[in-house]
Amino acid sequence: MLLNLLNEWERSQTGLTQLQKRQAIDALDPASAPLQDAATLQQRLTQLLKQWAALPNRQAAEAHERIQSLEDELEQASQKLQEDPLTGALNRRGLDVAFARDMSRAERQHQPLSVALLDLDHFKRINDAYGHDLGDEVLRSLVQLTRRLMRPTDGIARMGGEEFMLLPDADANRAWGVIDRLLEAFCHQRVMHQGSGQRVAATFSAGIAQWCVGEDFAGLYQRADTALLAAKQAGRQRLMHAAPCTKSDKPHA
Structure with missing residues (x-):
């Protein structure tokens, strides 16, 4: 021109x-x-x-x-x-970004921050009985339900397989209430198996840990994972609080 x-x-x-x-x-x-x-x-x-x-x-x-x-x-x-392509949840890269952001905000504003480590119960049985397509749909349904019940600021990330981490912007007790409501809703949710028309249910177990000032992600994850294992050993379909911080630092409250 x-x-x-x-x-x-x-x-x-x-x-x-x-x-x-x-x-x-x-x-x-x-x-x-x-x-x-x-x-x-x-x-x-x-x-x-x-x-x-x-x-x-x-x-x-x-x-x-x-x-x-x-x-x-x-x-x-x-x-x-930063997204898991199967479920649309954050992937590990996205979780690192979200956790660093939330940790910085919690420290700056003197607000509590907790994580909940979730693992679907007997997920291999679902895959073996109904196929991986239905297993994938169960994973997606958990993410979708979580986003409906939790606040937009409460992130969810897929750690791999059937394990997820939630970032409730709350202390451990309030996080417990949030995850407990999620578990109840998820237990009543059904996913349709296209081949048989059967409606399949699933459950999860979770470990909840509150972040301590100065604690890195690895330490927080380990405490939540130990609590998750305890929930599995106690019979599954339940929540467990993590052990308190072993550091001199205290949880943000």
């Missing part, structure tokens, strides 16, 4: 110059056709100048739109890198 404007500018400017020379030589009548043509050319030149002046702004706007589009695409790609 810029080249077209330049070419048209040159043609119009040349035509106007030629007409001005004729007027000087021939003393043209103001009403004559050449001078009418000159007025037309002058008008066109004025229009071209306006277009020329607007061109940088338009190009800047187009560039801004393109940059915004690329930034949106980059944001979407970044989110995909």
Whole structure:
């Protein structure tokens, strides 16, 4: 477009110059056709100048739109890198980002932070009896139910297989209430097996640990995992609190 404007500018400017020379030589009548043509050319030149002046702004706007589009695409790609492709929950990369953010906020605002480590009970039996497609649907149904029952700020991540970690923005006692309601709802939920039409139920066990100031993720995970194992050994389909921090630091309250 810029080249077209330049070419048209040159043609119009040349035509106007030629007409001005004729007027000087021939003393043209103001009403004559050449001078009418000159007025037309002058008008066109004025229009071209306006277009020329607007061109940088338009190009800047187009560039801004393109940059915004690329930034949106980059944001979407970044989110995909932090998502588990099967369930849409956070993956381990996304969990690292979410935990670091929540830990920083909890420390800065002196607010509690807990994690709940969930593991589906007898999940292998579901896969063996009904196939992996139904097993996958059970995993997705847990994530969807969690997002309906919990707050948007309460993240859920798939650690691998049938193990998930939740990040309730609360102390251990309140987190217990949240996960207990989730367990009750999940136990009553059914997933349809397409082959037989049978409605399949599943349950989970969970260990809940409250973060201590100065505690790293590995230490927090270990405490939650130990509590989860205790829940499994106690009969499954239940929750267990983690042991208190062994550090000198105390949980944020």
